[in-house]
Amino acid sequence: MKKVTDFAHYITRFFSEYLSGTRNLSKNTIKAYRDTYRLLLVFCKEVNGITPEKLAIKKIDDKVVTQYLDWLQKERKCTIPTRNQRLAAIHTFFRYLQIQNPEILFLCQRILQIPFKRAPRSLIQHLTxxxxxxxxxxxxxxxxxxxxxxxxxxxxxxxxxxxxxxxxxxxxxxxxxxxxxxxxxxxxxxxxxxxxxxxxxxxxxxxxxxxxxxxxxxxxxxxxxxxxxxxxxxxxxxxxxxxxxxxxxxxxxxxxxxxxxxxxxxxxxxxxxxxxxxxxxxxxxxxxxxxxxxxxxxxxxxxxxxxEKAYADITPEDMPDWNQDEDLLDFLQNL
Missing domain, CATH: 1.10.443.10 (Intergrase catalytic core)
Known part of the structure; x- marks a missing residue:
């Protein structure tokens, strides 16, 4: 019988006990977390050559997480807000993990220090x-x-x-x-x-x-x-x-x-x-x-x-008619 990795053990408890039980998060939120780690498994297998059954926590450090986030943007064409959502889900797991297993506290804190990426803020679209x-x-x-x-x-x-x-x-x-x-x-x-x-x-x-x-x-x-x-x-x-x-x-x-x-x-x-x-x-x-x-x-x-209520209208109402400016007309005729 194959030995269960520590990553498999903690990620299972994270979903079955912590998110749905302790945090009582909605189904849609849990699905978003699930997609984050499903893509992480795909990344580790396709890019790093690590299959899910061999993935251990010690193989997921801050460099791997940063590479994963960049892969989401470059290969899967994810937007910066989506990248930040995936990072937030990873932060939540390692924040949970550092309490469950203090022996890897340093690893967890290095991942928690990965900053969110700033994105240009677009204006909200709405209908009249x-x-x-x-x-x-x-x-x-x-x-x-x-x-x-x-x-x-x-x-x-x-x-x-x-x-x-x-x-x-x-x-x-x-x-x-x-x-x-x-x-x-x-x-x-x-x-x-x-x-x-x-x-x-x-x-x-x-x-x-x-x-x-x-x-x-x-x-x-x-x-x-x-x-x-x-x-x-x-x-x-x-x-x-x-x-x-x-x-x-x-x-x-x-x-x-x-x-x-x-x-x-x-x-x-x-x-x-x-x-x-x-x-x-x-x-x-x-x-x-x-x-x-x-x-x-x-x-x-x-x-x-x-x-309109706060300021008096001090700008001119309209432009003067240049046809009435005799000096300007004389100037143009003498060019």
Whole structure:
């Protein structure tokens, strides 16, 4: 019987006990960690010639990790943010490992000292209120599926939810009576209450009545489901949104339409409406208001209105007509 390597032992405990048990991380987060180490095994086998069954912790030092990160960028064409996410997953494992096995403390700390790579910060893309309204009008309200899609997109925008939060919505998470709200469960299994506005409440009530979701025994049903009565997946919701985005005549002038762009759009629209940024933070489920402040950097309309109110217009209204300047005309004629 072959001996199990220390890497196999600790990585198994890391996933089965620490991430899912001690940290209670979401399935999607654990999948992201899994992909990091799956690619690490591929790298060690293809580049360093070390098969998974022979991979030991002592063979993974700071140089190997740095080579792995560079390989992700050069060979797999990963972006810098993706590279940093992979490094964060590696940091988490070796932070866990240094407590489990203090004998390799020096090795762990050298890996923990690998810095994240700075990346150029791009501006957040969002839709205007007019563009958002046009997108939400695309589903065909004359069909049952079209009505579902209309309610789905309306809830996705109105709540500013992450797409996975919409996937996880159950019937019991929606309150139609005043005060109307939806209970969203986001990152870190943290729940928050998000108010629902009048039009969305009316659409939800009609949708739930048509689907008979208000009957007893349906409380644990997914709010949005497919033909098999299974909850819509992130890919399914993205496909639905893209289908209606492709119908827009102005698609070429718009940023790439994704579920997350509706979240960004909702945040910017709230900011433009004068909603306190602390309330926007709570609606979006951000841990820190500093994360929410990024929307203030892209809100050009609000900046323009503030400047118009704060400063007198001291620049000239228009340019003088050069045809009335006789000296200039004489100069040009004498050239």
């Amino acid at each position: 209120p007019e563009q958002t309204s046009l997108l939400l009008e695309q589903p065909d309200a004359q069909t049952k599926r079209g009505r579902r899609d209309m309610v789905l997109l309306s809830v996705l925008y109105d709540t500013g939810a992450r797409v996975q939060e919409i996937c996880n919505l159950r019937v019991r998470d929606v309150r139609l009576e005043s005060p109307s709200m939806a209970t969203l469960t986001g990152k870190g299994c943290k729940s928050r209450y998000v108010p629902l506005l009048g039009n969305t409440v009316n659409l939800l009530r009609k949708y739930m009545e048509e689907r008979k979701l208000l009957e007893n025994g349906k409380q644990d049903m997914p709010l949005f489901y497919n033909q098999r009565c299974a909850a819509l997946t992130r890919g399914g919701i993205t496909h639905i949104l893209q289908k209606y985005a492709n119908k827009l005549e102005c698609l070429n002038t718009l940023p790439k339409i994704t579920p997350h762009i509706l979240r960004h759009s909702k945040a910017v629209h709230l900011l433009q409406a004068g909603v306190n940024i602390v309330y926007i933070r709570d609606i979006l489920g951000h841990v820190s208001v500093k994360t929410t402040e990024m929307y203030a950097r892209v809100d050009m309309e609000t900046k323009r209105k503030v400047l």
